[in-house]
Structure formats: structure tokens, C-alpha cells
Amino acid sequence: GAVVSQHPSWVICKSGTSVKIECRSLDFQATTMFWYRQFPKQSLMLMATSNEGSKATYEQGVEKDKFLINHASLTLSTLTVTSAHPEDSSFYICSARDGTSGVPYEQYFGPGTRLTVT
Amino acid sequence: QQQVKQSPQSLIVQKGGISIINCAYENTAFDYFPWYQQFPGKGPALLIAIRPDVSEKKEGRFTISFNKSAKQFSLHIMDSQPGDSATYFCAASRDTGFQKLVFGTGTRLLVSP
Numbered sequence: 001g002a003v004v005s006q007h008p009s010w011v012i013c014k015s016g017t018s019v020k021i022e023c024r025s026l027d028f029q030a031t032t033m034f035w036y037r038q039f040p041k042q043s044l045m046l047m048a049t050s051n052e053g054s055k056a057t058y059e060q061g062v063e064k065d066k067f068l069i070n071h072a073s074l075t076l077s078t079l080t081v082t083s084a085h086p087e088d089s090s091f092y093i094c095s096a097r098d099g100t101s102g103v104p105y106e107q108y109f110g111p112g113t114r115l116t117v118t
Numbered sequence: 119q120q121q122v123k124q125s126p127q128s129l130i131v132q133k134g135g136i137s138i139i140n141c142a143y144e145n146t147a148f149d150y151f152p153w154y155q156q157f158p159g160k161g162p163a164l165l166i167a168i169r170p171d172v173s174e175k176k177e178g179r180f181t182i183s184f185n186k187s188a189k190q191f192s193l194h195i196m197d198s199q200p201g202d203s204a205t206y207f208c209a210a211s212r213d214t215g216f217q218k219l220v221f222g223t224g225t226r227l228l229v230s231p
Contacts, residue, residue: 006161032216043207043223044162049216057216093161097217106152107219109161 003027004096006110013084013117021079021113023094029074031099034107035067038091050077084117091115120145122210124222131229137195139225141208144189148210152219153182153193156205165206166193198229 003026013019023033032051036044048064050056050071058064066088068080077096081088091114095107123142131137141151152167168175168182168191175182181194195202208222 004161034216034218041224041226043221046218049218051216091159095161106164106167109154109163112159112161114159 002108004110010114028098030096032097033077036093122222128226147212150211154207
């Protein structure tokens with residue numbers, strides 16, 4: 001149980017285009033979802049947190065107009081990188097928390113999406 | 119105060135040996151301390167987690183030791199195997215708001231055959 005999927009697993013796009021990444025909780029209701037980015041050999045950096053049906057809360061320094069997050073349902077959140085540039089190339093990972101279960105805190109991570117902007 | 123400091127940055131252990139990774143935190147409001155294992159190109163996976171009401175938790179070959187007064191916690195991997203070679207992250211969270219995780223900087227473990 002507690003499986004989180006991401007799609008696509010990797011994507012290459014041209015500079016200036018937009019890319020959408022999907023994050024789905026497959027067997028539980030994700031009341032809260034988190035988006036992280038990870039550069040090679042570095043730790044995970046939290047970008048934003050979203051609750052279903054609410055606007056995302058962005059971490060300091062993360063451009064909300066560039067990284068659009070939508071948490072439209074209890075099983076789906078999307079991250080859209082708008083007008084992508086080579087410096088946006090990174091590994092994007094989502095996680096989800098089941099706020100309806102008796103297990104607090106625990107986040108279930110997706111497999112990640114490798115974005116390369118050329 | 120939100121940082122979690124992790125050491126060492128990298129670690130080489132012989133097969134069958136004990137791998138030890140340490141983390142320290144400043145924020146006494148943290149009350150959930152998980153460890154994650156990440157293989158290259160994959161998302162992190164929860165290994166084991168502890169709450170501050172216990173000083174040790176063991177699951178199979180993995181043990182967390184927690185020292186509340188020193189604000190430190192560590193991961194011990196007993197009988198380390200080549201398949202354990204991965205990057206390990208400690209993290210901390212508090213029971214308010216979104217319960218966001220604060221991650222350590224990671225430790226790259228290599229278990230030599």
C-alpha cells in the first residue's frame with residue numbers, strides 16, 4: 001500500500017516551453033502533497049506544499065508564477081514548470097501524506113521525474 | 119534552527135560491517151525523525167523512523183539511536199551488504215501545520231564486497 005506514482009519519469013523540453021508533471025496517490029487519499037527538487041549529489045529541497053482544493057504554499061525563494069502547482073483532487077497534484085530554462089533542469093520528486101489514516105507525519109515519495117531543458 | 123546536520127558526507131564499509139550515520143538538530147520542537155534510503159534516479163524510501171519518547175528503535179538490520187538531550191540521532195546498519203549501497207538522508211518534522219520534513223545533506227554509503 002501507500003504508492004505514489006509520477007508521470008513522466010523523464011522529460012526533455014526546449015527552453016521557453018512549459019512542462020507538466022503529474023503526481024498520483026494510487027491507494028490512499030493524499031490530503032497534503034509536497035513537491036521537491038533535487039540537484040545531483042544534493043539533498044531534497046522543498047519547493048511547495050499543497051492541500052487538496054487549496055492554493056499551494058511556496059517555500060521562500062521559489063517562484064510561484066514559474067512553478068504552478070495544482071492539487072485538484074485527493075489523488076492528483078500537478079507541477080507545471082512554465083517557460084522552462086536550462087537552470088530548471090533537475091530531478092523533481094513529489095510526496096504525499098495520508099491525513100485520514102492513523103499514521104501521522106509519514107510522507108510517501110514518488111519515483112521522481114528527471115527534467116532536462118535544452 | 120531549521121537545519122539538520124548530517125555526517126559523514128560519504129562512507130565506505132566492508133561487507134558485514136556496521137555503517138553509522140549521524141544527524142544533529144537544533145529545533146527542540148521537532149518530534150519525528152525518519153531516515154530515508156535513496157538509490158540513483160529513484161525517489162527516497164522510508165527506512166525507519168523514531169519519536170522522541172524512545173531512545174532506540176530497531177527494525178531488522180536498521181537501528182535508530184536517539185539522544186534527546188544532545189539533540190542527536192543516528193542510523194546503524196548492521197551486517198552491511200552491497201545492496202545497502204545508496205544515499206541515506208535523515209530528516210526531522212514537527213507536529214504543526216503541514217508537518218514539513220527538513221532533510222539532512224545526505225550520506226553516500228558504499229559497501230564493498
